[in-house]
Amino acid sequence: xxxxxxxxxxxxxxxxxxxxxxxxxxxxxxxxxxxxxxxxxxxxxxxxxxxxxxxxxxxxxxxxxxxxxxxxxxxxxxxxxxxxxxxxxxxxxxxxxxxxxxxxxxxxxxxxxxxxxxxxxxxxxxxxxxxxxxxxxxxxxxxxxxxxxxxxxxxxxxxxxxxxxxxxxxxxxxxxxxxxxxxxxxxxxxxxxxxxxxxxxxxxxxxxxxxxxxxxxxxxxxxxxxxxxxxxxxxxxxxxxxxxxxxxxxxxxxxxxxxxxxxxxxxxxxxxxxxxxxxxxxxxxxxxxxxxxxxxxxxxxxxxxxxxxxxxxxxxxxxxxxxxxxxxxxxxxxxxxxxxxxxxxxxxxxxxxxxxxxxxxxxxxxxxxxxxxxxxxxxxxxxxxxxxxxxxxxxxxxxxxxxxxxxxxxxxxxxxxxxxxxxxxxxxxxxxxxxxxxxxxxxxxxxxxxxxxxxxxxxxxxxxxxxxxxxxxxxxxxxxxxxxxxxxxxxxxxxxxxxxxxxxxxxxxxxxxxxxxxxxxxxxxxxxxxxxx
Amino acid sequence: xxxxxxxxxxxxxxxxxxxxxxxxxxxxxxxxxxxxxxxxxxxxxxxxxxxxxxxxxxxxxxxxxxxxxxxxxxxxxxxxxxxxxxxxxxxxxxxxxxxxxxxxxxxxxxxxxxxxxxxxxxxxxxxxxxxxxxxxxxxxxxxxxxxxxxxxxxxxxxxxxxxxxxxxxxxxxxxxxxxxxxxxxxxxxxxxxxxxxxxxxxxxxxxxxxxxxxxxxxxxxxxxxxxxxxxxxxxxxxxxxxxxxxxxxxxxxxxxxxxxxxxxxxxxxxxxxxxxxxxxxxxxxxxxxxxxxxxxxxxxxxxxxxxxxxxxxxxxxxxxxxxxxxxxxxxxxxxxxxxxxxxxxxxxxxxxxxxxxxxxxxxxxxxxxxxxxxxxxxxxxxxxxxxxxxxxxxxxxxxxxxxxxxxxxxxxxxxxxxxxxxxxxxxxxx
Ligand SMILES: Cc1cc2nc3c(=O)[nH]c(=O)nc-3n(C[C@H](O)[C@H](O)[C@H](O)COP(=O)(O)O)c2cc1C
Ligand code: SF4
Ligand code: SF4
Ligand code: SF4
Numbered sequence: 003x004x005x006x007x008x009x010x011x012x013x014x015x016x017x018x019x020x021x022x023x024x025x026x027x028x029x030x031x032x033x034x035x036x037x038x039x040x041x042x043x044x045x046x047x048x049x050x051x052x053x054x055x056x057x058x059x060x061x062x063x064x065x066x067x068x069x070x071x072x073x074x075x076x077x078x079x080x081x082x083x084x085x086x087x088x089x090x091x092x093x094x095x096x097x098x099x100x101x102x103x104x105x106x107x108x109x110x111x112x113x114x115x116x117x118x119x120x121x122x123x124x125x126x127x128x129x130x131x132x133x134x135x136x137x138x139x140x141x142x143x144x145x146x147x148x149x150x151x152x153x154x155x156x157x158x159x160x161x162x163x164x165x166x167x168x169x170x171x172x173x174x175x176x177x178x179x180x181x182x183x184x185x186x187x188x189x190x191x192x193x194x195x196x197x198x199x200x201x202x203x204x205x206x207x208x209x210x211x212x213x214x215x216x217x218x219x220x221x222x223x224x225x226x227x228x229x230x231x232x233x234x235x236x237x238x239x240x241x242x243x244x245x246x247x248x249x250x251x252x253x254x255x256x257x258x259x260x261x262x263x264x265x266x267x268x269x270x271x272x273x274x275x276x277x278x279x280x281x282x283x284x285x286x287x288x289x290x291x292x293x294x295x296x297x298x299x300x301x302x303x304x305x306x307x308x309x310x311x312x313x314x315x316x317x318x319x320x321x322x323x324x325x326x327x328x329x330x331x332x333x334x335x336x337x338x339x340x341x342x343x344x345x346x347x348x349x350x351x352x353x354x355x356x357x358x359x360x361x362x363x364x365x366x367x368x369x370x371x372x373x374x375x376x377x378x379x380x381x382x383x384x385x386x387x388x389x390x391x392x393x394x395x396x397x398x399x400x401x402x403x404x405x406x407x408x409x410x411x412x413x414x415x416x417x418x419x420x421x422x423x424x425x426x427x428x429x430x431x432x433x434x435x436x437x438x439x440x441x442x443x444x445x446x447x448x449x450x451x452x453x454x455x456x457x458x459x460x461x462x463x464x465x466x467x468x469x470x471x472x473x474x475x476x477x478x479x480x481x482x483x484x485x486x487x488x489x490x491x492x493x494x495x496x497x498x499x500x501x502x503x504x505x506x507x508x509x510x511x512x513x514x515x516x517x518x519x520x521x522x523x524x525x526x527x528x529x530x531x532x533x534x535x
Numbered sequence: 536x537x538x539x540x541x542x543x544x545x546x547x548x549x550x551x552x553x554x555x556x557x558x559x560x561x562x563x564x565x566x567x568x569x570x571x572x573x574x575x576x577x578x579x580x581x582x583x584x585x586x587x588x589x590x591x592x593x594x595x596x597x598x599x600x601x602x603x604x605x606x607x608x609x610x611x612x613x614x615x616x617x618x619x620x621x622x623x624x625x626x627x628x629x630x631x632x633x634x635x636x637x638x639x640x641x642x643x644x645x646x647x648x649x650x651x652x653x654x655x656x657x658x659x660x661x662x663x664x665x666x667x668x669x670x671x672x673x674x675x676x677x678x679x680x681x682x683x684x685x686x687x688x689x690x691x692x693x694x695x696x697x698x699x700x701x702x703x704x705x706x707x708x709x710x711x712x713x714x715x716x717x718x719x720x721x722x723x724x725x726x727x728x729x730x731x732x733x734x735x736x737x738x739x740x741x742x743x744x745x746x747x748x749x750x751x752x753x754x755x756x757x758x759x760x761x762x763x764x765x766x767x768x769x770x771x772x773x774x775x776x777x778x779x780x781x782x783x784x785x786x787x788x789x790x791x792x793x794x795x796x797x798x799x800x801x802x803x804x805x806x807x808x809x810x811x812x813x814x815x816x817x818x819x820x821x822x823x824x825x826x827x828x829x830x831x832x833x834x835x836x837x838x839x840x841x842x843x844x845x846x847x848x849x850x851x852x853x854x855x856x857x858x859x860x861x862x863x864x865x866x867x868x869x870x871x872x873x874x875x876x877x878x879x880x881x882x883x884x885x886x887x888x889x890x891x892x893x894x895x896x897x898x899x900x901x902x903x904x905x906x907x908x909x910x911x912x913x914x915x916x917x918x919x920x921x922x923x924x925x926x927x928x929x930x931x932x933x934x935x936x937x938x939x940x941x942x943x944x945x946x947x948x949x950x951x952x953x954x955x956x957x958x959x960x961x962x963x964x965x
Contacts, residue, residue, distance in 0.1 A: 053732045054887040056928055067927045073732055095924035099893035132917050135900035158886065177727065177886070180712070182896035184886035 014080040021076075029071035029082055030058055040084050041093055041122045043159040043208050045072035048265045048360070049168055055159055057096050057122070061086045068092055090126060097127040103137045103182060105154045113210030115223030119157060140185050145175075146193025147200045148215050148269065153185050156211035162186060162203040169266065169359030170199045186211070198355050198365065201269040205255060214253065216273060221247045229467035230257060230521050232454055234323055234447055235271035236351075237368040239456030241521075242267060244275075244448060244467035251275045251448065251468065259522055262460065266357060268365040277446075278468065284428055284443035285472025296473060300480070303425065303440050304487035307339060307402065310422040314401035316342030319393060320381060321407030322370035324477060325452030326461070326511070327497060328444075329372070329379045330504025331481035332406055338490055339402055346376045347385035347392060347408060366457050371447075374455035378510050378526075393417075406477055407444065410434035427477050443474040450476040451497035453519060455526060461514060462523035478504075538640075540791040542810045546772055546780045548760050549753070550796040553640045559675060561682040564643035570688060572759035576651045577696045579762070584655040588758065590766030592778035596633075597623055597714075597751030598827065598857045600777075600845050603758075609738035610656040610746050619747040620653045620661040621723065622755055625707055625714035627666055629828035629879055630859035633782040634752035636794055638665075639672045641756070642679035648755035650693060650700050651762055656748050659699040664719050667709035677704055711883035715931045716749035717741075718885065729885035730931035751857075753782060773799035777844035777855075785811050787862035788818065800844040803851075807838075807862055818864040822948070826856020828876045829936030831943035832869075853943075868962055869948045870955050873940050874902035880937035891934035894925040898941055905952060908959035915945055915952055 013022045016033050023032045028051075030040050043055040051072045059068035063081040068088065083089055100119060108114040140153025163175045163186065174194055178187045194200040204212045226245040233240040233254065240263035243255045254275050256267035287299035294302075316336045320329060336342050348370045355365040376383075384392030390412040396403060397413060403421040405428070410417060413434035418424035426438035435441050447454075449470040453463050478500040479493070486493035494500040498516035505511035510526040518524055538554030541547075552558035558567055576584050589604030610618060622645070626634040638645055645663075653661045665673050680702060683689045693700040705723055712718045713728040720742045722728035741747025757779065761769045770778045777799035783806060786792050790812035797806065803825065807813065814820060820835040825843065831853040833841065841851035848855040863872065881895035898921055901914050922938035929935075945952060954960045 052887065054889075054930065056889050059928065070732070092924075092928060095920075095928075096889050099889050099897070099924070102893045102897045132913075133897060135897065135904070138896075158889070158892065180710070180729075180886045181881055181884040182886065182892050184892065 012076045012078050012080075014076050014078070014082060016082045017084055023076055025075075027076050029060060029062075029069065029074050029076055029080075032076050033071065033082070033084060038084055040071050041118075041126070042072055043118065043157050044161065046161050046164075046206055046265075049161060049164045049206075052160060052164075055096070055157070057093060059089065059092045060084045061089045093122070093126050094128060097123050098131055098133075100157055101127070101131045102133045102135070103154065104157075105137065107155070111152075111155065111210035112213045112218060113155075113207075113223070117210060118208035138182060143187070144193070145188055145212075146195035147197060148273065149194050149200060149204060150213050150215055150218065151186060152211050152213065155209050156186060157209050158184055158186075159208060160186075161206045161208070162212055165203050165206060166194075166197070166200070169202070169357065170197060171358035172197050172199075174200075175203075198268055198270065199266065199357055201272045202256070202266045206265070217253045221245075221252045226252060227467070228255075229465050231448070231464040231467060232371060232456075232462045233267060233271040234371045234454075235274045235365075235369060236268075237366040237371060237373050237457040238263065238364060239371055239454060239458075239460065239462050239523075240267040240271060240363065241462070241523075242271075246467050249469050251278045257521075261362075262456065262458070262462075262523070263363045264360045266360060266363060268355065268357070268363075270355075270365055278448040280430065281471075282430060283471040283474065284431060284441060285474055286443060287473060288441040290439050296475065296480075296483070299440065299442060300483045300487050303423075304484060306423045306439070307484070308488065310402050311340055313422050314399075316340060316402040316404065317396045317399040318342065318344040318404040318406065319396055319408045319410075320344050320346050320376060321409075322346050322348045322368070322373045322376050323447060324372060324375075324407045325447065325450070325454060326372065326375045326378070326508075327452050327478035327500040327504050328406060328476070328481065329375050329381070330508060331478045331485065331500065332404065333379045334490065334504075334507065335481050335485055335488075336404070338485065338488055342401075344376075344379065344381040345384045345393065345396065346373075346381045347389040348373050348376075348383065349389045350387040352387075362458075368457070371456070372454040374457065374459060374526075375453075378455065378508055405435070405438070427480060429474070442480055443472065444477040444480060445470040445474045449474070452476065452478070453501060453516075456523075459526045460523045461511065461519050461526055463516075463519050463521070539793045540795075540812075542795060544801075544805075544810055545796050546798050547796050548772075548780050549637065549641070549644065549756050550782060550794060553636055553794065555640065558641055559643075559679065561643060561679065561686055561688075564641070569643050569759075570647055570694075572762040573647050573650050573654075573688070574694055574696075576654055576762050577694070577698070581655050581657070584651060584762060587766045588655070588761055591761045591769040592766070592773075592776075593754065593757055593761060593769065594777065594845065595751055596753035596757070596781065596857060597749075598628065598829070600855065603750065603754055606738075606750075607652070607656050607748060609736070610748060611738075614657045617660065617743075617745050618656055618658040619742045619745055620649060620656060620658040621716070621719060621742060621747060621749045622649050622661060622663040622752060623714060623716065623719060623749055624663050624665045624669070624672075624752045625711075625719060626669075626752070627711040627714055627883075628857055628859060629876065630784060630786050630824065630861045631827050631857050632784050632786075632859075633794055633857070635666075635669055635672050637752050637756045637782075638669070639675050642676045643683065644759060645676075645752055645756050646679060646683055646689070646702065648758040649702055650689065651758050652748070652750060652755055653700050653702075654693075654696075654698060658748070659701060661700070661702045662723060662742075663702060663704050664713070664723060665704060665706050666714075667707045669706075673704060673706055680704065710885075711879075712885045712931075712933060715933065718931070719749065720747065727885075729887050730933075732930055774842075774844045774846070776846045781843075781858050783843065784857075784859040785862065786859070788814055788864040788866070789862050790815065797843070800842050800847060803838050803841040803843050803860070806843065806860065811862075814862070814864050818866065820862070821865045821867050822863045822869065824853075824861040824863075824940075825851075825858070826854050827859035828861070828879065829932075829939060830854040830856045831939045832947060834947045837947075869944055869951050870902065870906050870962075873944045874899065874906050876940045877902055877937055880933060884933060884937070888929035888934060890925045890928045891937065894921050894934065895937045897921060898937065902941075905955055908955060910952075910956040912953065912956060914956070915949070919945055
C-alpha cells in the first residue's frame with residue numbers, strides 16, 4: 003500500500019529539515035515550528051502581514067526572487083533556505099538600510115537590551131555601516147496617553163498603526179508622508195488619549211520608537227527580572243509578566259495566552275501596579291498590640307478560637323484578590339469553627355471594555371481577579387459597586403470575626419468591637435483593624451504563589467515577583483497553620499500542597515493538579531457552575 | 536496646422552486627431568468615424584472581442600508590455616461578483632506625456648476603448664484614475680463623458696445593448712506610486728496609495744477585493760481600432776513580438792520633441808535624427824533613456840542599431856517601458872541627471888519596503904555629494920551595491936526603477952563620475 007499524502011498537510015524542507023505542517027501555514031510559521039527563527043519586523047502573529055519590512059525574505063529553490071516568508075504559504079515538496087548566502091545577504095543589506103537613518107542612541111534608549119534592531123544587527127549586520135550622510139531627524143512627539151514617539155528610531159513596520167486599526171479598531175495612528183520621510187503620526191490633537199488599549203503598541207514596537215512615559219528612564223531592560231503572573235485588576239485575568247527591579251514593580255507586560263488575552267492587555271490593568279510597591283505594610287504579627295513571632299501568634303490565636311467555638315456563627319470578610327488557596331483555607335477554618343458566612347466585596351465598573359479585534363479579551367466589570375474563586379467557595383457578594391458597605395452584620399457581630407485582605411476602608415474604628423475574637427489578616431494598616439486582637443501580616447499576590455479563577459472559569463497561576471515585607475506570610479500559610487493548631491491536618495509548607503488540599507474539598511477543582519495549570523492555566527471542571535457576568 | 540510636430544513616417548492610428556479641437560466633441564468624433572467599434576463589439580460578443588485583441592498581439596502600454604488579450608482572459612468567465620475595469624491615467628513617469636494627449640485630444644477614443652474592454656471583461660463599472668495635475672485634461676474628459684451619457688452611449692443600457700457600462704473619473708492627488716496598479720486600487724478605495732503584495736493578482740482580488748483589470752490609457756485607446764479592423768490589420772504594423780503602433784514621447788536634446796506615433800520596431804536613431812529633426816547644431820549624442828526614467832540608460836553606441844520594439848530595446852540593454860525617449864547630448868551632466876532621477880524616486884517611493892524607502896534616499900544623498908565634488912571612488916561601489924540590494928527585493932518595481940539609472944550610468948559613464956570625484960570637473964552644461 004502506497005503512502006497517501008494527507009491532503010490537509012504539506013511537507014517541505016527548511017534548511018535541510020523536513021517539516022509537516024497544516025496547509026496554508028506560512029513559511030515563517032513552519033520554520034518557527036522546528037525552531038528556526040526568521041528575523042522580521044512587520045510580521046506579528048496578532049496582526050495582518052503587509053510583508054513590507056523585507057527582512058524575512060528566504061530563498062525557495064526554483065523561484066527567481068526571494069520570497070517573503072511571512073506571507074508565502076508552504077507548498078508540497080518546497081525546499082526553503084533561510085540561511086543561504088542570498089538570504090543572509092538580504093538580511094545584512096536590509097539591516098544596513100535601517101541604520102542609514104537610525105540614530106543609534108542605544109545608551110539613552112529605553113528599548114536597549116530588548117531591541118530587535120540591536121539583536122538582528124548584532125547577529126547579522128555589517129560590522130561597520132557605510133553611510134556617511136547626514137541622518138534625517140524627526141525628533142520626539144507626545145502621542146497622548148502613556149505613549150511617547152521617537153520618530154528617528156522607527157523602523158516603519160506599521161505594527162502600531164495596524165494594532166490600532168485592526169485590534170483596537172480605533173484608527174488613531176497613521177503613516178504620513180512617504181519615502182524616507184514617512185513617519186507615524188496621530189490624526190488629532192488628543193492622539194491616543196483615552197484609548198483603553200493603546201499601551202500595547204509600546205510592547206509590539208520592535209524598537210525604541212514607542213516608549214512608555216510611565217517607564218521612561220526607570221530601569222534598563224537587562225536589570226529587570228521577569229515573573230510570570232496574572233493581572234489582578236479585573237476578572238479577565240490577562241496573563242502578564244511582572245518586571246521588577248530593586249524589589250519594586252517597574253512595569254507590567256502582557257504574556258501571550260491565546261485562550262485569554264492573546265498578546266494584549268488593557269491600559270487600566272497595565273498601569274494599576276503602584277499599590278504593589280506600597281511601603282506602609284503590615285510586616286509583623288501583632289497580638290493584643292504587641293509584636294510577636296508567628297508561632298506565638300498562631301498558638302495564642304488557636305487558644306482564643308478554641309475558647310470561642312460554639313459562641314454563635316463565624317462571620318468572615320474576604321477580598322476577591324485572595325487566592326483560591328487563601329479562600330479554600332478560610333472556608334475550611336470557618337467550617338472547623340462551627341460554620342458561618344463569608345462575604346466579599348468587589349468593585350464593579352459600569353461596563354465591560356471589549357477589545358474589538360480580540361473580543362475574548364475585555365476589561366471585565368468585576369475589578370478583581372478571583373470573584374469566581376470566591377463564588378466557588380460559597381462566598382456571598384455584599385456592598386456596592388465601589389466595594390463599600392454591606393458589612394453591618396459583621397461590624398457588630400458578637401462571635402468570631404475574620405477579615406482577610408479587605409482593607410475595610412469604609413469601616414470605622416468600632417468595627418469588630420463586640421466580637422469574641424476579631425482577626426485581621428491584612429497587608430496595610432487600617433482604622434477598622436483597631437479593635438482586632440490579632441493583626442496578622444499577609445503577602446500580596448505579587449509576593450506569593452497561588453491561583454485565581456478568571457471570568458471564563460480558568461484556573462491560572464501566579465508566582466512571587468517581590469520579596470514579602472518583614473514577616474508577612476501568604477494567607478493560606480497562616481490559615482493552614484491555624485488549622486494545624488486546631489488539629490486539622492499538617493500545616494501546608496508549599497503552595498502546591500495548599501492548592502491540592504483546597505482542590506480536594508472543592509468539587510470544581512477536583513482532579514486538577516497544580517503542575518498542569520502551568521503558565522497557561524486550565525479550565526475548572528464545571529465551568530457551567532460558574533455563573534456568568 | 537499640424538500638431539506641434541508631425542512626420543510623414545508616422546502611422547497615426549491613435550494620434551491622427553491630435554491638435555484637432557473638433558475631435559473632442561461627441562459630434563465631431565462621430566464625424567471622424569467614432570463609436571462604430573462599440574456596437575460592433577456588442578455584435579461580436581465578448582469572447583470574440585477578447586480573441587481579436589489577443590490576435591492583435593497588443594501589449595500593455597503602461598510599461599510592462601503584458602499582452603492585453605491574455606490579461607483580459609484572466610478575468611472570471613462567470614460574473615458572480617462585480618468586475619471592475621480601471622483605466623490607468625496616472626501618467627507620471629518622467630519623460631511620459633502620451634496619455635494626457637490621448638485624453639485631451641481624443642477623449643471619446645479612450646471612452647470607447649474603455650467601453651469595449653468593460654464589455655469584454657463584464658465590468659459594469661469602470662474608473663478612470665487621472666493624475667492629479669491633469670487639470671485641463673480632466674475637464675475635457677469630464678465633458679466628453681457627460682456627452683456620452685447624454686447620448687446613451689454609456690449608462691444602464693449602453694447604446695441600446697441592454698448592457699450596463701458606467702464610467703467614473705477619479706482624480707488622484709499627484710502621487711507617482713498611484714500609477715502602480717495595486718497602489719491605484721488602494722488609492723481609489725480611499726486608502727494610502729501604496730502597492731499591495733501579489734498574489735492575489737487583480738483578476739482574482741483587485742479593487743474592493745473584486746476581479747479587476749487595470750489597463751493603460753494608450754492600451755485602451757488602441758482597442759477601438761482593433762475591434763473595428765481586426766487583429767490582423769493591427770499586426771500590419773510593428774514586429775511579430777511587438778505588433779502595432781506606439782506613441783513615442785520624445786524629450787530632451789532634439790530639435791522637435793513631442794509625441795510621434797510609429798510602428799514598433801522603428802529604428803531609434805531614425806527617430807532622433809529624422810523624425811525629431813536631429814540634435815542641436817554641433818552636438819553629439821551622449822545617451823538615451825528609451826522607455827521613461829525607470830529603464831536603464833543607453834550609451835550613444837548602444838543606440839546605433841537599437842530598434843524600438845520590446846525585444847529590440849531589450850537586446851540593446853534596456854527596456855521599451857512606456858516608450859518615453861529621453862535624448863541627452865554631450866552637454867548633459869550625467870551625474871546630475873541621475874541624481875535628479877533618483878531624487879524623483881526617493882520622493883515618490885511610498886515608503887513601505889525598507890530597501891526602497893531607505894535605499895532611494897541614501898543613493899540620492901551619495902549622488903548629491905558626488906555631484907558637489909565631495910565623492911569618493913568607494914561611493915561608486917556603495918552605490919552599485921545599494922542599487923543591487925534594491926532590485927527584486929520589494930513589493931513593487933519602483934525600487935528596481937530607482938536602481939536602474941544608477942547601475943547603468945555607473946557602468947556606462949564611470950569616467951564621468953570619476954572625473955567629478957577626482958577633479959570636481961563638471962561635464963556638460965549642468
Ligand atoms: C511605480 C509604478 C508606476 C506606474 N505608473 C503607471 C502609470 O502612471 N500609468 C500606467 O498606465 N501604468 C503605470 N504603471 C504600470 C501599472 O502598474 C500597470 O502595469 C499598467 O497600468 C497596466 O496596464 P497595461 O497592461 O495596459 O500596460 C506603473 C508601475 C509602477 C511600478
Ligand atoms: S513606531 Fe514602532 S511599531 Fe510603529 S512603525 Fe515605528 S517601529 Fe513600528
Ligand atoms: S482586561 Fe482585566 S485582566 Fe486584562 S489587563 Fe485589563 S484589567 Fe488586567
Ligand atoms: S518598492 Fe517602493 S514604492 Fe514599491 S511598494 Fe515598496 S516602498 Fe513602495
